[in-house]
Amino acid sequence: MEEGTNPEMEHPAFEPKIVAFCCNWCSYAGADLAGTTRLQYPANVRIIRVMCSGRVDPAFVLKAFSLGADGVIVAGCHPSDCHYINGNEKTAMRGIFLSEFLEDAGLEPQRFRVEWIAGSEGQKFADVVKKMVAELQTLGPIAEESA
Amino acid sequence: MSSPEPLEERAPEGPKTPPAKDSMTPRIGVFVCHCGSNIAGTVDVSKVREAAEKVPGVVVAKENKYTCSDLGQEEIIKAVKENDVNRVVVAACSPRMHEPTFRSCIQEAGLNPYMLQMVNVREQCSWVHSKEKDRATEKAVDLVRMGIAKAEKLVPLEAREVPVEQSSLVIGGGVAGIQAALDLAQMGFKVFVVESEPSIGGRMAQLDKTFPTGDCAICILAPKMVELARHPNITLLSYSEVEDVSGFIGNYSVKVRRKARYVVEDKCVGCGVCADACPVKVDNKFDMGFGKRKAIYVPFPQAVPLKYTIDKDNCIHFKTGKCKACLKACANEAIDHEMEDEMVELKVGTIICATGFDIYVPMKRGVYKYWEYQNVITGLELERLLNASGPTGGHLIRPSDGESPKRVAFIQCVGSRNKKIGNDYCSRVCCMYSMKNAQIIKEHEPDTEIAVYYNDIRAFGKGFEELYHRVREEYGIEFIRGRPAKLSEDSETNSITIRAEETLLNKITEREFDLIVLSTGLQPSEGSKRIGKILSLSLSPDGFFQEAHPKLRPVDTAVDGIYLAGCAQGPKDIPDSVAQAKAAAASAASIMAGKKVKIEPLTASINEELCIGCGLCVEMCPYGAPEIVETDNGTKAKVVEALCHGCGTCVAACPQKAITANQFTDEQIASEIVSALGGMEGTNGKARKPAKKAEEA
Numbered sequence: 001m002e003e004g005t006n007p008e009m010e011h012p013a014f015e016p017k018i019v020a021f022c023c024n025w026c027s028y029a030g031a032d033l034a035g036t037t038r039l040q041y042p043a044n045v046r047i048i049r050v051m052c053s054g055r056v057d058p059a060f061v062l063k064a065f066s067l068g069a070d071g072v073i074v075a076g077c078h079p080s081d082c083h084y085i086n087g088n089e090k091t092a093m094r095g096i097f098l099s100e101f102l103e104d105a106g107l108e109p110q111r112f113r114v115e116w117i118a119g120s121e122g123q124k125f126a127d128v129v130k131k132m133v134a135e136l137q138t139l140g141p142i143a144e145e146s147a
Numbered sequence: 148m149s150s151p152e153p154l155e156e157r158a159p160e161g162p163k164t165p166p167a168k169d170s171m172t173p174r175i176g177v178f179v180c181h182c183g184s185n186i187a188g189t190v191d192v193s194k195v196r197e198a199a200e201k202v203p204g205v206v207v208a209k210e211n212k213y214t215c216s217d218l219g220q221e222e223i224i225k226a227v228k229e230n231d232v233n234r235v236v237v238a239a240c241s242p243r244m245h246e247p248t249f250r251s252c253i254q255e256a257g258l259n260p261y262m263l264q265m266v267n268v269r270e271q272c273s274w275v276h277s278k279e280k281d282r283a284t285e286k287a288v289d290l291v292r293m294g295i296a297k298a299e300k301l302v303p304l305e306a307r308e309v310p311v312e313q314s315s316l317v318i319g320g321g322v323a324g325i326q327a328a329l330d331l332a333q334m335g336f337k338v339f340v341v342e343s344e345p346s347i348g349g350r351m352a353q354l355d356k357t358f359p360t361g362d363c364a365i366c367i368l369a370p371k372m373v374e375l376a377r378h379p380n381i382t383l384l385s386y387s388e389v390e391d392v393s394g395f396i397g398n399y400s401v402k403v404r405r406k407a408r409y410v411v412e413d414k415c416v417g418c419g420v421c422a423d424a425c426p427v428k429v430d431n432k433f434d435m436g437f438g439k440r441k442a443i444y445v446p447f448p449q450a451v452p453l454k455y456t457i458d459k460d461n462c463i464h465f466k467t468g469k470c471k472a473c474l475k476a477c478a479n480e481a482i483d484h485e486m487e488d489e490m491v492e493l494k495v496g497t498i499i500c501a502t503g504f505d506i507y508v509p510m511k512r513g514v515y516k517y518w519e520y521q522n523v524i525t526g527l528e529l530e531r532l533l534n535a536s537g538p539t540g541g542h543l544i545r546p547s548d549g550e551s552p553k554r555v556a557f558i559q560c561v562g563s564r565n566k567k568i569g570n571d572y573c574s575r576v577c578c579m580y581s582m583k584n585a586q587i588i589k590e591h592e593p594d595t596e597i598a599v600y601y602n603d604i605r606a607f608g609k610g611f612e613e614l615y616h617r618v619r620e621e622y623g624i625e626f627i628r629g630r631p632a633k634l635s636e637d638s639e640t641n642s643i644t645i646r647a648e649e650t651l652l653n654k655i656t657e658r659e660f661d662l663i664v665l666s667t668g669l670q671p672s673e674g675s676k677r678i679g680k681i682l683s684l685s686l687s688p689d690g691f692f693q694e695a696h697p698k699l700r701p702v703d704t705a706v707d708g709i710y711l712a713g714c715a716q717g718p719k720d721i722p723d724s725v726a727q728a729k730a731a732a733a734s735a736a737s738i739m740a741g742k743k744v745k746i747e748p749l750t751a752s753i754n755e756e757l758c759i760g761c762g763l764c765v766e767m768c769p770y771g772a773p774e775i776v777e778t779d780n781g782t783k784a785k786v787v788e789a790l791c792h793g794c795g796t797c798v799a800a801c802p803q804k805a806i807t808a809n810q811f812t813d814e815q816i817a818s819e820i821v822s823a824l825g826g827m828e829g830t831n832g833k834a835r836k837p838a839k840k841a842e843e844a
Contacts, residue, residue: 015282019823024243025685025705032241035270043282046289046823047271049242050811051749054767055795060816067824083683083705084794085769094799119705120688126275 016070016136023053025083027075033122041126054087078116110135176232180214180239189273191284198288227256234298238266259303266294296818306745311397312496321349323713323728324501330732332380346450355534358583359614372451396708401493407486409457414481417453424476435528438538497735502675504714507562507667521547547641552661559601563668574668574718598625669718702731749793757805764797
């Protein structure tokens with residue numbers, strides 16, 4: 001499917017569903033900070049808390065896509081800031097593998113992101129969600145053949 | 148316990164909580180919190196409750212005005228008992244806020260405390276979608292469904308109880324570290340104080356007087372420094388660095404590098420004969436470069452410990468091997484040029500991080516020309532020039548010609564409240580230290596003309612406003628509201644003209660001064676960044692260490708057993724640093740006094756039947772928790788529970804799915820994913836079917 005040619009696009013109210021796996025120490029805390037500072041972002045994301053982004057089995061990401069997620073975020077601490085020394089390094093490696101795999105399967109690269117969001121980066125969390133929602137709205141739902 | 152779940156076989160230590168009804172068919176109780184209007188103002192709580200009621204397995208669903216209140220908790224206990232509930236879902240604030248509260252609540256109701264699932268409908272829903280009420284409600288319903296799905300799969304866990312080392316590590320020997328150490332030592336705990344500089348005392352030791360009372364800083368600090376060094380419960384490791392920290396609350400192992408002083412501490416009596424003999428003179432960092440010291444030195448006369456240190460980078464012996472002046476001079480044979488760094492290992496139960504701050508250094512090409520004009524100095528440099536034991540004996544001079552300045556200007560908010568350089572925050576001490584220093588200058592030289600260029604005056608502490616009035620009315624200090632735009636130097640006299648917009652007069656003025664003092668702010672210290680990584684502490688947006696909760700846990704960190712004191716947590720003045728140090732000491736003591744502490748059972752465990760002993764988990768683990776062992780059934784991996792931190796990285800990597808992460812099992816996370824997407828509306832909400840493939844073919 002080419003960008004922008006999706007017939008679903010004509011439907012103005014396409015609201016993509018995004019599953020975000022957030023590590024307890026940085027990204028989940030960042031998402032909490034977005035709340036305490038009352039930053040607003042679209043209600044399209046469902047956060048699943050894990051202790052470390054390194055806990056996110058690539059199978060979880062695939063499962064989310066196969067069940068109908070339009071986008072998946074795996075978010076962890078910044079490189080070298082991992083609460084568990086280097087769990088996020090494993091996330092980074094799995095992220096590269098997953099991105100390639102998903103692209104091979106026909107998914108647009110914008111649908112899967114690995115993000116580093118610190119506990120102090122409420123704004124970044126909100127921005128990442130906003131950006132992804134906008135991109136997915138442009139892309140529309142996943143083409144059936146790639147699912 | 149008779150559940151089929153393998154997790155329950157893990158033998159816990161300590162007293163068991165009644166497992167009672169936990170493992171039966173799920174009977175879930177859902178409690179949705181209004182949080183006053185925090186949640187209910189955006190999310191239709193009744194709708195959420197109604198949706199929860201319809202989910203199979205839910206036997207009771209209630210709304211509470213404030214679930215965390217006594218009343219709310221009582222309602223949970225009552226509902227659990229009346230409805231035979233064995234799993235509880237609380238949809239309220241972030242689990243990072245109240246999870247412990249509700250765990251104890253359901254424990255009181257007779258349930259295992261880990262049969263609780265929190266759903267975050269405040270920080271991650273109502274507060275971030277306050278303008279989209281319908282969608283926020285829809286999201287809250289989804290989140291609650293996800294929570295219920297996970298709750299269904301919960302299994303009881305037992306917290307491990309471990310003994311707590313009756314000792315504490317204090318990192319940083321400034322006033323905060325000193326106070327925390329003294330308090331803990333006084334309570335009877337063993338304390339190790341690690342300070343990277345040759346002497347304790349920190350920034351406070353550099354100050355002349357303290358605001359607003361005018362007490363001499365070193366006069367009130369030195370007795371505490373001496374008391375620390377003499378206290379039988381305190382071991383002072385000065386000129387040392389924390390290199391590594393491992394372990395967990397109650398049981399930290401700390402590696403400390405004792406940097407080579409090249410002077411044997413036990414033999415040095417601090418007489419200073421060596422320094423008299425030393426031919427090398429270098430800038431004294433303690434005097435902000437204004438004074439000189441020798442290559443063998445104590446940073447200031449009141450140093451504790453009063454032991455000399457050789458500055459290797461400037462010592463002739465280390466450069467050429469030709470000088471032995473200090474060695475010859477020392478009658479006690481304390482000099483040892485062959486000395487090497489030494490590693491010390493400590494066992495402590497708690498850690499207090501008091502790593503302090505650095506002074507903001509003005510920009511190289513900034514408008515205030517700090518690096519170009521000699522007569523532009525910082526507030527801390529002024530402190531040293533005013534200090535009786537400073538490089539000028541307390542006589543204020545201007546650096547260009549050593550004359551005493553007749554006209555002095557202070558420029559406020561340098562390096563603070565400045566978005567351009569990323570320091571958005573107020574440093575909290577600059578207004579007051581400038582007033583205090585202005586007052587001291589006037590006391591030394593009453594004819595000096597002094598002006599303070601400010602944006603806002605923040606005189607918020609006890610006695611601060613009074614000082615503000617005093618310096619204006621009694622001392623005639625002029626306060627000019629406006630940020631200087633340009634400084635230019637007269638090349639002959641080295642005096643400096645400030646061009647500024649005086650915003651109260653609404654006009655641009657130019658005035659000449661002999662000396663400009665930049666009231667530089669506070670920023671996180673370089674050393675604290677390194678320590679933060681070692682301790683796994685998070686930073687707040689300002690770069691200082693983040694407290695566990697800004698209001699209710701201001702000295703705790705997200706890491707159990709590690710506390711913050713002083714400016715490591717954010718800019719503060721001396722009384723606030725001391726108060727926080729006392730609070731940190733009390734927090735650390737409350738853990739150690741208990742002798743035992745409960746450790747969250749969020750560890751990994753291996754199902755031996757599935758394990759093929761490939762060792763991938765061993766490779767993945769940053770803590771060396773899994774190990775390969777030979778068993779009757781072949782080569783298997785086994786997790787050493789005490790080493791496991793529960794990150795779950797090994798679980799995600801295991802090709803056999805043989806590892807379980809407590810409270811975050813594959814099954815639990817999968818059920819969350821399913822219900823996160825099951826609740827969707829429209830085409831994208833439906834699970835995609837592979838049926839389409841057949842069509843294509």
